[in-house]
Amino acid sequence: MRTRFLLFVLFVFTASSARAQTIAVRAGNLFDPGKGTVAKDQTILVKSGTIVEVGANLDIPRDAEIMDLSKSWVMPGLMDAHTHITEGQRNWELELSYLYEDSAYRALRGLKTAQVLLNAGITTVRDVGNDANYAAVDLRKAINQGWFTGPTILTAGKIIGPFGGQSSGASVEMGPYWRFEYIDADGPDEISKAVRQNVFYGVDLIKLVADSSRSHYTLEEIRTAVEVAHSAGLAVAVHVVESEPAKNVILGGADSIEHGFFLSDEVLHLMKEKGTVLVGTDFPSEHLVAGGQDTPEKAKALGNTIVERLRRAYRIGVKMAFGTDIVVDLPNKTRADMTWDYLAVWRAAGVPAAEILKCMTTNAAELRGSTSSAEQLCRVLLLTLSPHL
Numbered sequence: 091m092r093t094r095f096l097l098f099v100l101f102v103f104t105a106s107s108a109r110a111q112t113i114a115v116r117a118g119n120l121f122d123p124g125k126g127t128v129a130k131d132q133t134i135l136v137k138s139g140t141i142v143e144v145g146a147n148l149d150i151p152r153d154a155e156i157m158d159l160s161k162s163w164v165m166p167g168l169m170d171a172h173t174h175i176t177e178g179q180r181n182w183e184l185e186l187s188y189l190y191e192d193s194a195y196r197a198l199r200g201l202k203t204a205q206v207l208l209n210a211g212i213t214t215v216r217d218v219g220n221d222a223n224y225a226a227v228d229l230r231k232a233i234n235q236g237w238f239t240g241p242t243i244l245t246a247g248k249i250i251g252p253f254g255g256q257s258s259g260a261s262v263e264m265g266p267y268w269r270f271e272y273i274d275a276d277g278p279d280e281i282s283k284a285v286r287q288n289v290f291y292g293v294d295l296i297k298l299v300a301d302s303s304r305s306h307y308t309l310e311e312i313r314t315a316v317e318v319a320h321s322a323g324l325a326v327a328v329h330v331v332e333s334e335p336a337k338n339v340i341l342g343g344a345d346s347i348e349h350g351f352f353l354s355d356e357v358l359h360l361m362k363e364k365g366t367v368l369v370g371t372d373f374p375s376e377h378l379v380a381g382g383q384d385t386p387e388k389a390k391a392l393g394n395t396i397v398e399r400l401r402r403a404y405r406i407g408v409k410m411a412f413g414t415d416i417v418v419d420l421p422n423k424t425r426a427d428m429t430w431d432y433l434a435v436w437r438a439a440g441v442p443a444a445e446i447l448k449c450m451t452t453n454a455a456e457l458r459g460s461t462s463s464a465e466q467l468c469r470v471l472l473l474t475l476s477p478h479l
């Protein structure tokens with residue numbers, strides 16, 4: 091199965107006027123990524139923006155608008171579970187953006203990127219921080235108001251981490267400038283407060299960084315973040331790349347590990363046992379090299395490590411969701427082009443196409459927590475797939 095499937099795209103439920111209608115979609119081939127099955131000649135009945143029924147012989151209300159996709163392939167919209175849509179730098183010196191770009195500019199870049207992704211078939215993005223001063227929260231509000239067309243945006247707001255955020259260092263005189271995008275939180279009390287600050291400002295999930303400095307979050311700190319976030323109905327995503335700090339993240343009850351490039355088989359087995367989702371942000375080597383992530387040799391080596399970790403995670407049976415983590419734009423490529431480049435990494439790791447689609451749809455949707463699956467369907471976007479898959 092080839093993965094070039096963007097023949098054309100229809101989106102039907104983003105405009106508020108459409109939400110009030112009943113729509114019957116005739117789907118010639120309906121792909122269910124959760125089960126990995128294709129059902130022929132199905133009807134999808136949508137009322138007031140929500141899918142209410144799917145089946146072969148449904149009674150279609152007289153006033154329903156019929157959308158005839160009987161010669162097409164139909165599936166749920168794709169999700170990217172790890173984006174930074176307000177970022178768009180030329181290199182990995184992301185801190186420079188604090189100097190040159192304010193939150194309004196970042197929000198407008200986010201709108202442009204969100205629309206590029208939506209038009210490519212990505213109907214939901216899980217934006218995991220680095221959005222200036224809650225710029226992605228404001229962007230989400232504007233799209234949800236119907237002011238602009240855009241995907242469903244889930245946003246983490248400010249990233250919570252040990253003192254220093256993900257800054258690589260700063261002079262004492264400069265002060266904690268990283269707080270433009272991070273909340274310093276050390277110990278359970280500060281972590282509770284940081285989670286609640288983000289909840290107050292309207293985030294949809296909580297993002298922590300566990301091992302960006304030499305001092306890692308403890309089990310107690312992770313547990314506290316999870317407890318406070320879950321009590322507010324929010325999932326917890328944690329940046330962690332090494333095995334030892336990942337154990338605290340998994341045992342502390344986090345919902346997902348972001349990146350996890352150097353996880354051992356032992357840790358991957360623990361993730362499987364505990365149901366922790368891996369959002370591997372499986373960078374293509376060429377992106378790492380072109381983005382100047384490190385020397386070309388080190389960037390290539392990291393690319394190879396990522397393929398091997400993805401292969402092991404799939405073989406072990408870790409639950410995974412597709413995520414990109416694109417923050418550096420490459421010349422002559424849209425964000426959508428760059429997103430599809432990741433599929434080559436998944437194929438190189440031996441993950442079958444149906445499983446990749448599952449990681450891009452139902453697995454990613456489950457990460458959204460208990461309140462989200464209905465919303466996922468509300469703003470579903472139907473893709474008509476190439477008959478030559």
Ligand SMILES: [Zn+2]
Nearest residue numbers: 172174218415
């Ligand atoms: Zn990221």
